[in-house]
Amino acid sequence: MTVIPIEELTLRQRTAVAVDEPRLRISLERATDTLSSRQSTAYGQFADPERLRSAARAAKAQVLSRLPDVLEQLADRLEASGVVVHWASTDREACDVVTTIAMERGVRRVVKSKSMLTEEIGLNQALDGIGVEVTETDLGEWIIQLAGETPSHIIVPAIHRDRAQCRDALQTVSDEPLGDAPQDLAAFAREALRSRFLAADMGISGVNFAVAESGSLILVTNEGNGRLTTSVPPIHVAMLGMERVLESWDQLDLFLALLTRAATGQPITTYVSAITGPAQAEEGEGPEEVHVVIVDNGRSEILGTEFTEMLACIRCGACLNACPVYRVTGGHAYGWVYPGPMGAVLTPLLLESEAAGEVADASSLCGACWEACPVGIPLQDMLLALRRRQAEEATLAERTAWRVWAAAWSRPSTYRASLRTGAIATGMFDPSSLRGPVRRWSDGREMPKVPKRSFRQQWKESRQ
């Protein structure tokens, strides 16, 4: 299963397909349980996790309140150390920057380390369009690239595949038959990717954090592919979402501690790389050119709205692992790049289409995401705010249905009458215009037995 475009199937259809895949369910259950329990164990290392969460939330609010200044400082420092800074307003512009560099330098082969931003802007397709061969070098990301899929988790892109399915994907580029032991698959990938790193003309990475005070790009990785991507090829292009900037190394200290624990339960990842410019004259190694593309693509429109805090998201994936909906549907059902609760908020905000708006419904508003979020983003409140925005554009039928419900239930007499008609059993959950509300409940569940007389009626009689 790969991403199901939101224009083709409704959210309900997409989730229904997903929950019906037993292998997917098992993979998800296992992986999200492991990740969630690792997060809580790692959080146990903090004396006061709540204090850190509040501090991170406050720090992000401060950065976002002066984002243009912080970005300008970052760009100045980067340029001072010889980095070429590009600004892109849209996905199209961001891709154009990269394809232009590639064409000007005659780039034929690109290696990439994992970057959700490049998925968001469709960079691989753009490079493919100019005949550049792209290899994803994060193991999970490479597996799904070979399988022709998209990531279904922002940290663990192949979370939906079990071991055998991962082997099948890698088998497509192996002459020898592969077993499905994880260490053998990793060893094969390591060997196979090494030649691609050496042959690459350009390396493309994302950026976990950018630090404005020193003009540094921070990459947080485990496999070492990030370091190879950014140091072996002669050109390094870093793709930076404009909200991923911090003011200082003090802030970075806090956010690193939270990110690695929230994402994978590690006190720190195997590699944390800080890139501050291309190779200097006295340095024997490193890229000759470093470019940073600072991408807006809808983010500045979120700034200053009731959704501003969504720009505090550090892409750790903790809300996905905690979400009971994600746990049964996986990421592809969300229909776009970002899944889980953070995706259910970002998709409507960044895509701005009717089909995208519906994704805010992919939540029972249980609040487990908010509880898991290392920076305390009130995701369930944002989902609710998105639903309110969506309701303003609801069909006339839906709005009318709610108005009729409100008129009836705001008067005790008509409320009581509606209970008597027994309409409540279905009506109270669906006064709107969904088709077949009863079957929507009863296809999977028994209907509750509705008593002939309401509690109030029986209560009054019992007190006479």
Added chain:
Amino acid sequence: MQPVPEVSLFPTCIVDAVKPEIGFATAHILERMGYAVAVPDAATCCGQPAWNAGHAEAAAEVARTTLEALAETGQEIVVPAGSCATMIRVFWRELFELHGDAEDRELVANVAARTFELSEFMDARGAPNGDIDDPESVVYHRSCHMQRELDIVEQPEAVLDTYIADRRRSASEGRCCGFGGMFSIKLPEASVAMADEVLDSLAATGAARVVSCDASCLMQLEGRAARRGMDLAFVHLAEVADRATGSPT
């Protein structure tokens, strides 16, 4: 003679319409705690179905009726539902910020301050003594808004432990049952899959009964368990307490 203190019972629409037995069980407990129970007649629904669906204006229209009815009582208000208690205590403030005036907001502050979820009220004021130590095992299902918005986690467990000798804990403790109001029919397949996950781990405890403080979670879990033919009973905490403190079963 001391006057008998009065308390208002807001049964919620779902208990009113679908589960009257929970309303009676709640009233019995409150009476055994020494309160005279009044059920405000004009209160209807807290507005939550519309609020969660994004239709805040409709929610406010319905909630205002209930707000005014509860404001008139002047007494402490007990709600046998974690999510409706949350609506009143947490979300009404937001709702009437959006669709209300200063007077509404004053009433909300007043009502919210004297509204209690049932197990919270029992724990704070002293749950009535149980005559029998119910030997039948239970597992408690935490409802989402109650645990995360109201932070009421230990109270229902403490109350249950005064009546039940064998309370078990499930591996999925704290996970949503998949109801979520309109969510349950907007995305029924996902909703049912979520119920299955929770039911499987509740059943794995071997407990005979699942107890919750929300009739809505119970309806979701019970409806799904019945369809699957599972051998599990579903009861509200009020019913457990009622049975343990004197009501014939």
